[in-house]
Amino acid sequence: MTTSATSNEGITPEEYDLVVLGTGEGAKYLAWTLAKQGVRVASIEQRWIGGSCPNIACLPSKNIIHSAKVASYFARAAEFGIDSAGYKVNMAGVTNRKRSMVKALVDIHVRNFETSGVDLVLGHGYFVGPRLIQVDMNDGTKRQLRGANVVIGTGTHATLDETPGLVAAQPLTHIEALELETLPEHLLIIGGGYIGLEFAQAMRRLGSKVTVVERNTALLHREDPDVSEAMASLFHDEDIKLILGASVESVSGTSGQSVSLTYQQDGVSATITGSHLLVATGRTPNTSGIGLDLAGVELTDRGYIKVDERLKTTAPGTWAIGDVAGSPQFTHIAFDDFRVIRDNLAGKDHVTTGRQVPYTMFTDPELAKVGLSETEAKAKGIAYRLFKIPMAADLRTRTLSETRGFMKALVGEDDRILGITVFGVDGGEIMSAVQIAMIAGLPYTALREAILTHPTLMEGLIVLFSSAPMVVPGATA
Numbered sequence: 408m409t410t411s412a413t414s415n416e417g418i419t420p421e422e423y424d425l426v427v428l429g430t431g432e433g434a435k436y437l438a439w440t441l442a443k444q445g446v447r448v449a450s451i452e453q454r455w456i457g458g459s460c461p462n463i464a465c466l467p468s469k470n471i472i473h474s475a476k477v478a479s480y481f482a483r484a485a486e487f488g489i490d491s492a493g494y495k496v497n498m499a500g501v502t503n504r505k506r507s508m509v510k511a512l513v514d515i516h517v518r519n520f521e522t523s524g525v526d527l528v529l530g531h532g533y534f535v536g537p538r539l540i541q542v543d544m545n546d547g548t549k550r551q552l553r554g555a556n557v558v559i560g561t562g563t564h565a566t567l568d569e570t571p572g573l574v575a576a577q578p579l580t581h582i583e584a585l586e587l588e589t590l591p592e593h594l595l596i597i598g599g600g601y602i603g604l605e606f607a608q609a610m611r612r613l614g615s616k617v618t619v620v621e622r623n624t625a626l627l628h629r630e631d632p633d634v635s636e637a638m639a640s641l642f643h644d645e646d647i648k649l650i651l652g653a654s655v656e657s658v659s660g661t662s663g664q665s666v667s668l669t670y671q672q673d674g675v676s677a678t679i680t681g682s683h684l685l686v687a688t689g690r691t692p693n694t695s696g697i698g699l700d701l702a703g704v705e706l707t708d709r710g711y712i713k714v715d716e717r718l719k720t721t722a723p724g725t726w727a728i729g730d731v732a733g734s735p736q737f738t739h740i741a742f743d744d745f746r747v748i749r750d751n752l753a754g755k756d757h758v759t760t761g762r763q764v765p766y767t768m769f770t771d772p773e774l775a776k777v778g779l780s781e782t783e784a785k786a787k788g789i790a791y792r793l794f795k796i797p798m799a800a801d802l803r804t805r806t807l808s809e810t811r812g813f814m815k816a817l818v819g820e821d822d823r824i825l826g827i828t829v830f831g832v833d834g835g836e837i838m839s840a841v842q843i844a845m846i847a848g849l850p851y852t853a854l855r856e857a858i859l860t861h862p863t864l865m866e867g868l869i870v871l872f873s874s875a876p877m878v879v880p881g882a883t884a
């Protein structure tokens with residue numbers, strides 16, 4: 408590391424080849440990878456070493472969801488011939504299991520920063536000039552770091568909108584919900600998207616009464632209607648109350664004690680009261696108050712960093728990565744953003760356009776999708792054959808007593824698979840297997856004719872692609 412001229416704050420900027428703001432999924436892999444190649448790299452992190460995913464998002468939520476799955480097995484024990492009389496959920500124990508996992512993950516991250524040679528700078532960073540970041544260090548000192556290249560990976564936080572009384576009610580976000588040590592008696596959730604639905608089912612299975620209030624009239628309104636209906640039916644069967652098409656007008660009380668939501672539904676005003684409130688209404692990018700204007704970095708109308716398809720911002724030598732760049736908000740996409748920037752920094756040409764965006768919602772059963780849905784194919788006028796089977800046709804589901812749901816695949820005129828949706832046990836794994844076939848450009852017949860182990864869930868793909876398809880014509884000219 409070398410130093411250059413003293414800045415007007417009296418702090419001497421430290422010069423790096425690469426400075427990365429944030430240590431989330433893409434940012435950390437970029438830092439580790441380049442540092443191992445001998446590049447001088449600094450990573451700035453204010454709180455969560457390794458970013459949201461291992462600390463407060465994907466992995467801890469899936470950890471608690473798995474405890475909820477175990478609880479559901481206890482609740483269903485008699486079905487499996489087991490007497491589980493008198494079992495109890497200990498929420499502190501559930502949360503402690505999660506904490507142990509998170510601690511171990513953070514330890515691994517710290518070691519990776521040490522062994523890769525990245526200078527891990529712990530503090531709050533903000534731009535004071537182009538490619539120049541000042542850091543209010545957690546130890547109370549200040550540093551300035553300048554990068555020949557700078558990557559912004561500051562992520563997002565839970566949106567708390569202007570609904571009267573919402574902020575005063577001190578609602579839980581996912582961060583606090585993952586730290587509960589006692590079970591909410593009645594959890595109200597605003598937002599029936601990924602976070603709302605994953606938490607709703609987990610908390611219900613752990614023993615809370617749960618009500619979800621969603622503004623759209625259909626759950627998961629961007630999915631095909633059969634998916635949306637199947638998810639609503641699952642929630643109904645698990646005794647989770649769904650209030651759909653509801654517009655929340657005000658909130659009163661305090662989450663953790665007693666909290667009420669007043670909402671309009673079909674022109675009628677109603678109030679619901681619970682013990683806790685979780686807000687899961689989407690994300691707000693972490694772009695304010697970090698001097699982006701001083702760096703020459705422009706924002707989109709929605710407040711995300713404006714980037715091109717190579718993830719370059721409007722400022723020279725300045726890139727953005729992951730959620731804050733407006734990329735689809737998934738860890739695997741932030742990771743792919745890392746590959747895009749890594750390659751472009753190496754002088755190659757790698758763009759974000761046209762990439763696959765698979766996803767899995769970790770309800771039980773899971774909802775997993777990649778490629779085209781029926782709704783999208785119809786909107787684009789693309790002809791397809793639809794292969795669809797109930798999960799019960801996959802014999803493995805019967806051995807597991809997990810027969811709920813269906814899988815469906817769209818196949819194009821050239822026999823290539825255009826997309827698959829699985830709402831079923833281990834749907835994410837099944838979808839990923841088909842995704843690999845899609846990446847390889849395999850015709851669906853290759854899966855139909857494959858010898859797959861019996862009885863695995865993947866064997867169901869033979870059943871799927873051997874079923875009689877429904878033919879849907881494309882748009883006529």
Ligand SMILES: Cc1cc2nc3c(=O)[nH]c(=O)nc-3n(C[C@H](O)[C@H](O)[C@H](O)COP(=O)(O)OP(=O)(O)OC[C@H]3O[C@@H](n4cnc5c(N)ncnc54)[C@H](O)[C@@H]3O)c2cc1C
Pocket residue numbers: 428429430431432433434451452453454455456457458459460463464465466468469530531532533560561562563581602693697728729730731735736737738739740741769
């Ligand atoms: C509850 C929940 C569950 C999720 N589950 C899944 C899932 O199962 N699968 C999936 O693919 N995606 C999931 N996601 C989405 C996924 O977590 C995000 O898409 C992903 O973490 C984005 O990574 P990122 O690097 O863009 O941001 P982040 O991981 O949020 O990283 C940003 C980092 O920057 C730091 N930072 C911010 N501002 C500053 C600053 N000024 N100075 C210093 N440091 C700063 C933050 O502390 C943070 O560590 C989930 C999200 C949530 C909230």
Ligand SMILES: NC(=O)c1ccc[n+]([C@@H]2O[C@H](COP(=O)([O-])OP(=O)(O)OC[C@H]3O[C@@H](n4cnc5c(N)ncnc54)[C@H](O)[C@@H]3O)[C@@H](O)[C@H]2O)c1
Pocket residue numbers: 568597598599600601602603605620621622623627653654655687688689690735736737766767768769
């Ligand atoms: N398994 C996964 O991959 C996973 C899990 C959790 C989160 N995530 C990511 O994190 C992102 C954020 O999750 P999220 O659940 O906060 O957002 P989301 O966009 O998935 O869902 C938000 C929901 O809240 C509803 N909503 C918004 N304002 C409302 C209001 N005032 N009243 C009632 N309903 C309202 C929206 O209609 C929407 O259905 C997701 O979009 C996803 O990209 C992924």
